[in-house]
Amino acid sequence: MPMIAKRTCRYCLTQGRFRAGLMLALLAICALDGNPANGQTFRTSYGPRVRSASQQIEMPVDSGAVCGPSTDCFDLADDPCWRWASEGRLWCELDYLLWWTRASNAPPLVTTSLDGTPPETSGVIGPLTTRVLFGGEDLSSGVHPGGRVRLGLWLDACESAGFEASYLGLADRCASFSASSPSTPILARPYIDLQTGQQDAMLVAHPDFLDGSLNALVETGWQTVEVAYRQALWQQCERRADWLVGYRYASLDEHFEVSQASRYTVAQGQILAGTTKDVFDSFAGQNEFHGGELGLIYQDARGRWTGELMLKIALGGTRGHVDVQGRTVTTVPVPNGGISTAEFDGGLLAQTTNAGQHVQDGFAVLPELGVKLGYEITPQLRLTIGYGLFAWTRVMRPLDQVDLRMSQLPPEPSTGARQPQFPYATTSFWAQGLQFGLAYDF
DSSP states (O other): OOEEEEEOOHHHHHHHHHHHHHHHHHHHHHHTTOOOOTTOOEESSSSSEEOOGGGOOOOOGGGOOTTOOOSOGGGOTTOGGGGGOOSOOEEEEEEEEEEEEOOEEOOOOEEEEOTTOOTTTTTOSSSTTEEEEEOSSEEOOOOEEEEEEEEEEESSTTOOEEEEEEEEEEEEEEEEEEEETTTSSOEEEEEEETTTTEEEEEEEEBTTTEEEEEEEEEEEEEEEEEEEEEEEEEEOSSEEEEEEEEEEEEEEEEEEEEEEEEEESSOBTTBOTTOEEEEEEEEEEEEEEEEEEEEEEEEEEETTEEEEEEEEEEEEEEEEEEEEEEEEEEEEEOTTSOEEEEEEEOOSSSOTTTOEEEEEEEEEEEEEEEEEEEEESSSSEEEEEEEEEEEEEEEOOGGGGOOOEESOOTTSOOOTTOOSOOOOOOEEEEEEEEEEEEEEEO
16 A cells, blocks of 8 residues: 655754754753842733732832832823833743644645556546545645744833844654555556647556556745834833834745656567666745834733733745756666666656746735733743744745646657646745743843
8 A cells, every 4th residue: 555654854853953952052041040039020921021919119219210119000100111120131932833834735646546447547537446646635744843932132121122033943844655566556647648638647557567666755844034123102010012123034945756666567569678767856946035024012911921912014025936857767678688778857747848947026925923821930931822823925836836737758858838837826825833932031
């Protein structure tokens, strides 16, 4: 039976370990600041501090305090910022993410047929004897673990203005497929033959004359960086609202590839027994976003519990880039016992008609929504749990560029309609999920 698996590639593991190590290092740096002193204040989800009722401090009027003296915040209608005052102005937050990304829409890529199906109809889409093994549906890479690092610095003791920066990255995840004969006697790759206008299939394995194997892989990774200036809109005793303006960068990296290897066990016309044929197709894509960002953050506190609602929207340009490469290698036995090898440009899905570097620029919108609940363990350390959502209105994904219409098969030269072509198709993308974090106020 064919094997369908979701796995993390060696490269994916390396990237994931690097990001996890970065998270642990930053958390260790935060912890070096030491235990909080008595009388320090509590904060909302990240950044501004909020004092609980039991922590309100009493300061003499002539003490020179920047944010004003009182034992009751409701006495400070003309000086609300005292409740947000702090000795330290630096804060950091580390989140562990369990997120999902929008699945890729894949056409039928690998098929099989019932034993006894003749070669002419094996793997062809349409007959009831044909079954799709890979593709023909949305291909999801499953849950992406990841991390987010946020760092901020307030410019004044009242925490009314400051800067913050963040990095969010999801580990690269892979949806893979593997099958070979004789466990799967019939393996094929479907396409549309433009010379006949009918469905057809390239055979990879058939028990009558062909042994073969096939491997397919779809890989997705996503990351974003933000740098912003933050300014208080209004502050009250237990709540505040801030606006942000800054810069947003995002990157979506995806890779789709199919490789097959076949060996003729019985001669077929001019094709000798022992002839081998290897076909390779690759669609490697990257989308990059650069834009300006505006945002609002609302924070509320009730004792040691804090809540946060965040909405941001970035407007800018997206550059989509897809590199299409294909290759076919054949070996033919010769009378003296050796072999003759020939290599051709183009595979099945990636032929000379659509191969090469393809770039498309366009306007895009990248909004972010976040909801977070926090609990103060100490005046400086806080546990958080929340939900986050990013959307991206325009991306060029590799699987959307696959064209199953063929006017020739490798190694035939391009003829007629010169298909397949590169369609420059665009779609939207999203990433969302849960986040579990630790926040520390220096």
